[in-house]
Amino acid sequence: MTHPAHRIVELAPDDDLFPSWCQVWAAAGRDARPDDPPRPAQEHLALGRELLAPGGSRDGTHRAVLVDGAVAGALRLVLPLKDNPSLAVVDLAVHPAARRRGLGSALLAEARALAAALGRTLLVGEVDEPGPGAPGRAFAERHGWSCDLVETRRELALPVDEDRLAALEDAAAAAGAGYELVTWRDRTPEPLLSDRALLERRMTTDAPHGDLPVGEEEWDGDRIREHEGTHLARGRTVLSAGAVAGGRLVGFTDLQIPLAQPVLAHQGGTLVLREHRGHRLGARMKAAVLRELAAGFPEVRRVSTYNAEDNTPMVAVNEQLGFRPAGVLSSWSARL
Structure with a gap:
């Protein structure tokens, strides 16, 4: 032909x-x-x-x-x-x-x-796979790329069941009683900026990355501000929550909302420093941004997120909130 x-x-x-x-x-x-x-x-x-x-x-x-x-x-x-x-x-x-x-x-x-x-010398790319037979997977395989990471996409239908959310909030608040919860929108408060940069750096080393051959990223306050400015320029607003101990930000989560079509929001990065895990801070922060979302953007009908299946604590939190599987996102690499 x-x-x-x-x-x-x-x-x-x-x-x-x-x-x-x-x-x-x-x-x-x-x-x-x-x-x-x-x-x-x-x-x-x-x-x-x-x-x-x-x-x-x-x-x-x-x-x-x-x-x-x-x-x-x-x-x-x-x-x-x-x-x-x-x-x-x-x-x-x-x-x-x-x-x-x-x-x-x-x-x-x-x-x-x-x-x-x-x-x-290293190429990486992602393939969205709503279901079996996604054309991007066949394309990557045909060209000899290696599938290094598979993350499950999960979606949460809104509004969240109030009893479910309240029960999770109560349990998380009790487990993390020594931590302060803070929220902000679009711009990290200046006193927390350097801590946020550390969290972004640790996101590249502590969160599961499968076999992706990528290294630690360099983050500082200027890069955080650049990142925040990009979201605004792209027409997104970002609702964030953080966990604070002794005046230091030790965990964060982001929820991104496209303002032109605020129907589907995306749960971005969530991380708690390793030394502060075990206090249900991830659940507490995610519940907080869902409350902010419901109050400020009731028109949003769904929230999507992605997790590697071996990230069992975060998968458990999402399932407790009511997230359900909706396909996968695969990450691929090739060397030149």
Whole structure:
């Protein structure tokens, strides 16, 4: 079967073709999870501008594959600058109507060439798998990538059952009686900033990462502020809760809400420092942000989260809250 000729072009966020590049991601998202609102173009635009701005923690570039002048596939390559100097993160999507024409393979070859030219020797990427037979898994396997981590996606239907939530809050408060609970929105309080940076660093070493060949990340207060600013630029608000002992932040959780379509929220990172575990702080913090969500954003109908199955304490907390499995997210790697 003969397919139309294609060509690959570089794109910047403010180029005329970039909205069509974003539409490829939206179409791929709708195909995989038709009940989820697609990621808004604003998110891609803000991230693209961040990657091009000087002085940040990461760099990046974008490519589009064109068929008859129309964008049929999208590639974003993200390059850490403060750590993991051999790593390149590959984000790749092909419009569902243009699959099985070799366009994804052409973009992947482009990603490999770009990474190699930039001195990167390790590629990593993620595949959303709502159910068996996800096209991204077959694509990764066909190209010889290694599946290094599988996380279960779980979803919580809102509103949370009040009796269930109250019982969990009472038990968690009793177990963590010596800890103060604090909440904030979008911007970590200045006195807690350095502690939050330590928690983000520890997230890259203490949370389960399977066999992913990535190293510890470098975090400081400036990188936290950059991270927070990116969420705002992407049109998200973030509700956070923390556990404090002796004036130090020893645990945190984030809940991200897309303001353009506040239907599905995402539970982001949750971590308690190893030396403060065993006091049900994770459950207490998650319950707190769910209370904040219900009060400020009652229109949100679902919350999603991802956990490795060997992260048994966090899986147990989520199941106690009422989260239920809804597919998996797999992480893959390839060496150049």
